[in-house]
Amino acid sequence: MFTKRAILKLSFRLLTHLVFWCLVLLFFTNFFSSKEESFQDTLLFSVFLMPVTIAATYVSIYKLIPEYLIQKKYGLFILYSAYTLIISGYLIMMSIFFSLIYLAQFEYDNMNPITKNIISVASGVYLVVILVSAFKLLKLNLKHSEQTKKLETKILETQLKLKEQELNYLKMQIHPHFLFNTLNTMYGFALKKADETPEMILKLSNLLDYLLYQVDKPFVLLTEEIEHIEDYIALENMRFHDTLNVSLNAHDISSDAKLAPMLLLPFVENSFKHGSLKNGKLNIEIHIETTDNTIHFSIENTSIKSENSNSGIGLQNIQKRLDLLYKNQYDLHISNTEDTFKVDLTLNSN
Numbered sequence: 001m002f003t004k005r006a007i008l009k010l011s012f013r014l015l016t017h018l019v020f021w022c023l024v025l026l027f028f029t030n031f032f033s034s035k036e037e038s039f040q041d042t043l044l045f046s047v048f049l050m051p052v053t054i055a056a057t058y059v060s061i062y063k064l065i066p067e068y069l070i071q072k073k074y075g076l077f078i079l080y081s082a083y084t085l086i087i088s089g090y091l092i093m094m095s096i097f098f099s100l101i102y103l104a105q106f107e108y109d110n111m112n113p114i115t116k117n118i119i120s121v122a123s124g125v126y127l128v129v130i131l132v133s134a135f136k137l138l139k140l141n142l143k144h145s146e147q148t149k150k151l152e153t154k155i156l157e158t159q160l161k162l163k164e165q166e167l168n169y170l171k172m173q174i175h176p177h178f179l180f181n182t183l184n185t186m187y188g189f190a191l192k193k194a195d196e197t198p199e200m201i202l203k204l205s206n207l208l209d210y211l212l213y214q215v216d217k218p219f220v221l222l223t224e225e226i227e228h229i230e231d232y233i234a235l236e237n238m239r240f241h242d243t244l245n246v247s248l249n250a251h252d253i254s255s256d257a258k259l260a261p262m263l264l265l266p267f268v269e270n271s272f273k274h275g276s277l278k279n280g281k282l283n284i285e286i287h288i289e290t291t292d293n294t295i296h297f298s299i300e301n302t303s304i305k306s307e308n309s310n311s312g313i314g315l316q317n318i319q320k321r322l323d324l325l326y327k328n329q330y331d332l333h334i335s336n337t338e339d340t341f342k343v344d345l346t347l348n349s350n
Contacts (some may be wrong), residue, residue: 024128025050031124048098049125052091056129059084061136070140088129092122189238196238203231210261222257222295222349225264226250226288232265236272245281250288257290257349260325264288264297266318267343271301278302278339295349300342 028046033039064084068077096118186204189197210228233246268286275282284301315334322330329348335341 056088219258254290275301295347303341
């Protein structure tokens with residue numbers, strides 16, 4: 001069932017075609033006219049040419065171009081174009097014959113000079129066919145370009161959503177490790193009823209606030225990340241007591257430097273989780289600095305090579321996050337020797 005809008009659209013299309021072919025008829029009448037020939041005779045000749053022109057044009061724009069040329073069926077396009085050319089040429093010859101019989105009463109000298117020349121008549125017809133076909137081809141190309149652009153946009157949007165989902169999944173994998181280690185530490189202090197327990201709860205509260213509410217932000221200040229690293233170290237100091245030796249050197253830190261939240265803290269957590277005591281102590285050295293728009297981070301801890309691997313799930317997740325957030329904007333080096341495990345990260349903070 002046709003809707004009102006569809007009927008109006010169809011009516012407008014038919015009216016447009018009708019106006020166009022009226023203009024073509026006027027063009028033919030002017031093109032084939034001569035000083036000696038009457039306007040009526042030329043108009044009749046042009047009217048007889050119109051069905052040929054209309055048929056050849058519609059075959060070209062509704063069959064040859066969309067079904068063969070656009071679909072890259074070049075062999076069939078050439079074949080059916082040749083058929084169209086032969087049939088339309090035959091009908092043009094019939095038009096000239098009509099001019100001789102009906103308008104010139106079989107008197108060759110009485111024929112319109114232009115209509116005597118089949119090349120001139122064919123030129124007028126095929127000029128219209130070529131111009132309309134070129135317009136149709138341009139229209140189809142523009143439509144195809146628009147559809148391609150929309151498709152590319154949808155693909156990019158889908159890829160972006162997938163990247164966001166992957167990033168959220170990686171965050172979810174990092175959070176449980178972080179919470180598990182921190183809560184274990186607090187549980188041990190609670191069992192001992194240690195005086196440090198309130199301070200530990202406060203620091204844990206700060207870390208949880210960062211974990212739950214700040215981590216969803218695209219970027220946080222580097223100074224905030226450092227503050228939470230300090231809180232984490234303080235919590236671990238309470239757990240390790242005299243068996244821990246941590247050095248945190250953060251200097252030349254730009255107040256405007258930003259990075260993705262929870263990007264450096266997992267490296268620190270990894271050092272505590274996989275670090276090993278040497279001579280009764282776990283030694284960890286952390287260096288953070290900024291130069292221009294670059295963040296330099298390094299962390300080194302004592303370890304036993306068999307217990308520490310740069311292929312762990314935690315480090316793999318961190319590297320995936322770096323690939324998603326800082327593709328081609330970071331440089332990560334992980335070295336694992338017999339006694340130490342070291343991470344060097346250079347990050348473009350633009």
